[in-house]
Amino acid sequence: MNQQELIEKIKNELGDKILEIKSPSARRIFLTTSTENLVDVIKKLKDCFSFHHLSTISGVDNLKEFEILYHLANNIASLTVRVSISRENPVVPTICSVIPGAILYEREIQDLLGIKVDGIPDPRRLVLPDDWPEGNYPLRKDWKYQPPEEKIPGEKK
Amino acid sequence: MKKITIPIGPQHPALKEPISLRMTIEGEVIKDADIRLGYNHRGIEKLAESKTYIQNIYLMERICGICSHSHTTCYVQAVEALCGLEVPKRGLYIRTLVSELERIHSHLLWLGVAAHEAGFDSLFMYTWRDREVVMDLLEIISGNRVHYAINTIGGVRRDISEQQKEKILEGIEFLRKRTEYYTNLGTTEPTFVARISGVGKLPKEKAIELCAVGPTLRASDVASDIRKDDPYAVYDEIPFDVCTADTCDVLGRVVVRVKELIESYKIVEFVIKNLPAGEIKIKAPRKVPEGETVSRYEAPRGENIHYVKSNGTDKPERLKVRAPTLANYPATIEMLKNGFVADIPLIFAAIDPCICCAERVVELIDVKSGRSDIMTFSEIKRKYFCEKKRETL
Numbered sequence: 233m234n235q236q237e238l239i240e241k242i243k244n245e246l247g248d249k250i251l252e253i254k255s256p257s258a259r260r261i262f263l264t265t266s267t268e269n270l271v272d273v274i275k276k277l278k279d280c281f282s283f284h285h286l287s288t289i290s291g292v293d294n295l296k297e298f299e300i301l302y303h304l305a306n307n308i309a310s311l312t313v314r315v316s317i318s319r320e321n322p323v324v325p326t327i328c329s330v331i332p333g334a335i336l337y338e339r340e341i342q343d344l345l346g347i348k349v350d351g352i353p354d355p356r357r358l359v360l361p362d363d364w365p366e367g368n369y370p371l372r373k374d375w376k377y378q379p380p381e382e383k384i385p386g387e388k389k
Numbered sequence: 390m391k392k393i394t395i396p397i398g399p400q401h402p403a404l405k406e407p408i409s410l411r412m413t414i415e416g417e418v419i420k421d422a423d424i425r426l427g428y429n430h431r432g433i434e435k436l437a438e439s440k441t442y443i444q445n446i447y448l449m450e451r452i453c454g455i456c457s458h459s460h461t462t463c464y465v466q467a468v469e470a471l472c473g474l475e476v477p478k479r480g481l482y483i484r485t486l487v488s489e490l491e492r493i494h495s496h497l498l499w500l501g502v503a504a505h506e507a508g509f510d511s512l513f514m515y516t517w518r519d520r521e522v523v524m525d526l527l528e529i530i531s532g533n534r535v536h537y538a539i540n541t542i543g544g545v546r547r548d549i550s551e552q553q554k555e556k557i558l559e560g561i562e563f564l565r566k567r568t569e570y571y572t573n574l575g576t577t578e579p580t581f582v583a584r585i586s587g588v589g590k591l592p593k594e595k596a597i598e599l600c601a602v603g604p605t606l607r608a609s610d611v612a613s614d615i616r617k618d619d620p621y622a623v624y625d626e627i628p629f630d631v632c633t634a635d636t637c638d639v640l641g642r643v644v645v646r647v648k649e650l651i652e653s654y655k656i657v658e659f660v661i662k663n664l665p666a667g668e669i670k671i672k673a674p675r676k677v678p679e680g681e682t683v684s685r686y687e688a689p690r691g692e693n694i695h696y697v698k699s700n701g702t703d704k705p706e707r708l709k710v711r712a713p714t715l716a717n718y719p720a721t722i723e724m725l726k727n728g729f730v731a732d733i734p735l736i737f738a739a740i741d742p743c744i745c746c747a748e749r750v751v752e753l754i755d756v757k758s759g760r761s762d763i764m765t766f767s768e769i770k771r772k773y774f775c776e777k778k779r780e781t782l
Contacts, residue, residue, distance in 0.1 A: 257470060259619055260683060285613075286600050287685070287694045288711035303683055303694060307618050310683050333600030333719050337711075359427045370435055377435070 235259065235309055238281065245280055249273055261311040267324060270315050274302065275330045277313070282306045286327075289337035291345040293373045298322050298347060302334075317347070326351040344371040390415050397733065399428045405502075406744035410737070414730060422725040424718050429744050437708040442468055442542060442677055445705065450536050452710065453743055455498065458491045459688035460695075460710065461540040466621055467684035467697040468542050471677050477668040478623070480544030485622045486557075486660045487530065487539050489653045493564065494523045495689035496646045496653075499741045500571065503643060506738045507584045512574065519567045526560045529553055544670020554661050561654050568650045575643050585639040589724040589736035592637055601720035602713050603691020604649065605740050607633045608641035615687035629656050639739045676703050688713050690741050714743045 233241075239255060242263070249272065252264040265273045277283040287303040287310070302313040317324060326349050327334050338349045339358035346369035349355075357364070369375055392415050399407040407428035413421040433452060437445050449460040462484060469476060497520040504512035524534050531537035531547060539545050575581065591601070596609035606613055614631040616624040632648035634641035681698040691713030700706040717740040724736050 256680070257682070262681075284597050284600075287683075287692060288696075288709070288716070290696045290707070290709040292698055292707045294706075301696065303696065305619070305685070307613075310619060310685060312683060331600065332598050333716070336715060336718055357427070359430055361427060370432070377432075 233308060235261070238308055242277070242281065246273060246276055255309075259309045261309050262314060263311060264314045264316075267315050267317060270302075270313070271325050271327055271330060273313060274304070274327050277304060277311065278330055283311060284331075286331045286334050286337070289334065289341055291341045291347060291371065293319075293345065293371065295319075295373050298345060300324055300341065300347065302327070322347040323350050325349075326353070328353055343369075345369055346372065392420060395730075399425075404734075404737075406742070408742070408744050410733070412725070412730070412733065417729050417731075419725050419728050419730065419733070422722045424722065426744075434708060434710060437705060439704065441675075441703045442705065443675075445708065446540060446542070447538065449710070450538060452712065454535050455495050455743060456491065456688045456690065456693070456712075457536050458487050458539065459686055459693050460712075461538075462488060462622070463684045463686040463688075463693050463695045464697070464708075465540045465542050466686070467682050467695050468677060468699075469673075470682045470684065471680045471697065471699050472542070472674060473678075474543050474671060474673055476544050477671060478665045479548075479667045480669045481622045482660050482664050483530075483545045483547075483549060483669060484540060485624065485627070486549070486657060487527070487537055487545075488622070489656045489660070490523055490527050490530075490557075491537075492689045493650060493653050493657075494520055494527065495741075496650050497523065497564075499646060499689075499738075500575070500643070502738050502741075503585075503639070503735070504575075504581070506735045507581060507639075509578075509581050509584075512571070512581070515567075516571065519564060522560050522564055526557050529556055541670060541673075543673035544668070546670070548669050549664065554664070557657065557661055561657050565651070565654045568647065568654070572647045572651075575647060576640075582640060585643060585735065586636065588639045588732050589728060589739055590638055591720055591724050595723050596637075596720060599719040599723060600716055601691075602716045603688070604642055604645045605691065605717050605720060607631070608645045609637045610635040615685050615692050619685050621684075621686060623660075627656055627659050639735060642739045676701065677705075690714060690743060691716065712743065714740065717742075 235255060239253060239261060243250065243253060249265055249269040250263060251266065255261045283304040283306045285305045287305055290301045292299040297316050297318055300315050300317065304311045304313065315324060324347060326338060335354060336358060338352050339354065341347050342349055343358050343360045392413055394411055394413045397410040397412060398404050399409045409425035411423040412419050433448060437448055440448055446461050446465060449464040450457045452460045497516045501513040501516040527537060528534050530549060530553060531539045539547060591609050593609045593611060596606050596611060610633055612631045612633050617631050629652045632645050632652060634644040677699040679699055679701045684695045686693045693713055694711045696709040697705055698707040721737065721740055725733065728736060
């Protein structure tokens with residue numbers, strides 16, 4: 233099966249759950265879907281097209297909304313499933329029930345972009361320190377790093 | 390028997406880099422394991438958004454000190470794809486040559502560490518002595534032992550001369566003989582094999598389910614290699630085999646890496662003998678057209694993936710990096726379960742963890758916290774300063 237046949241088969245299988253599918257270069261496919269259909273789409277891709285491997289989950293903040301990208305791979309192509317979510321209520325469903333290896337990446341986007349992953353089996357922090365202030369999400373575009381004021385103990389005023 | 394939780398790390402003699410492992414044990418048997426990251430974050434993804442594409446090559450190189458070439462290659466491939474650049478063949482061949490030399494040095498280093506963790510220190514000293522040969526070759530090619538800085542957008546920065554080719558072939562010939570000796574030793578020496586076989590079992594289904602990558606995945610009998618599955622640079626022209634093992638344990642991981650060393654020597658020799666003439670790079674535009682791409686690379690530790698989104702300026706909109714070690718953590722927890730406490734360093738070393746690779750995202754700020762089970766940075770600081778004050782009083 234080559235890449236073009238794969239795209240046609242995915243189109244037939246998933247039907248109107250796909251909002252957009254394109255292939256900008258060889259072995260790269262980008263697929264857009266909605267948040268409601270996300271888990272279904274990933275399950276279908278895994279079961280019918282052997283996209284077992286989740287490379288990672290990326291989050292992009294374009295100041296209007298968040299784009300969450302699930303980079304899947306099989307031996308034919310690397311397929312990216314994209315969902316867009318609003319900045320006011322950033323919630324995506326967990327895909328750990330389909331791909332258990334997604335847990336660390338989901339915890340990562342929770343930490344760094346402040347996206348709530350609904351139903352995540354382990355919601356603890358992954359990369360940020362335990363004493364990181366609430367509501368600070370470093371990879372959001374409107375977040376600026378404010379270095380803390382340096383205090384030297386015993387310093388003369 | 391009562392369950393006890395023991396912390397290992399973030400600073401621990403058995404760990405070379407800071408990471409916190411929490412083991413729930415029942416007697417000597419590990420019942421559950423938990424990994425806490427975040428002790429080595431430097432905010433590289435955020436920083437990359439404020440640097441130009443050229444500056445980012447050198448930033449990417451500094452993600453890791455062992456697989457520095459992996460990150461730059463993965464990154465420049467993405468930028469070249471966005472710009473639509475056709476890199477000259479000679480440039481791609483030199484890039485592949487450095488990739489394979491890097492794989493050789495990384496696998497030799499790992500073999501030494503694994504031997505050391507298994508209590509076989511003579512093998513550790515032998516492999517690290519031999520690793521100097523490949524480090525010298527890298528120095529001859531690039532001028533540096535660790536950060537080679539050979540990649541640039543549109544090709545490579547340094548050419549290879551005839552004398553250098555001869556030196557490389559000599560070095561590879563020596564290493565091949567040594568590696569054949571290690572293959573024999575590592576797979577037949579009874580005490581070493583007894584120590585590593587059956588330790589850190591990762592069944593094939595679990596390895597696929599938990600998205601393991603690289604030699605860890607191949608040691609569980611899954612023939613997955615980005616160089617074959619998604620060929621980049623000139624790997625579609627080079628003959629080589631994907632190495633697997635079916636024992637699913639630390640022994641399998643040793644076998645896979647030693648076989649890969651032999652394959653890498655073959656690739657290096659092929660590249661040197663078939664190096665085409667011509668340019669080594671083409672000029673790249675300073676501004677990158679709007680677009681997005683995914684770049685994958687088979688680093689010594691497994692699949693490395695970069696996602697680059699450009700916005701038409703000279704700085705990327707988003708640069709996401711996922712290093713292979715992070716992908717192997719869920720599988721490591723699976724390997725540790727039902728193992729013995731004494732096997733922890735061995736199992737953990739067997740994925741070849743590179744913590745500075747896996748962690749690259751955030752700056753550390755100290756703010757007061759309410760958490761009491763884990764002592765935070767600020768609590769340590771406060772405690773330390775209070776004690777200091779008392780001393781001076």
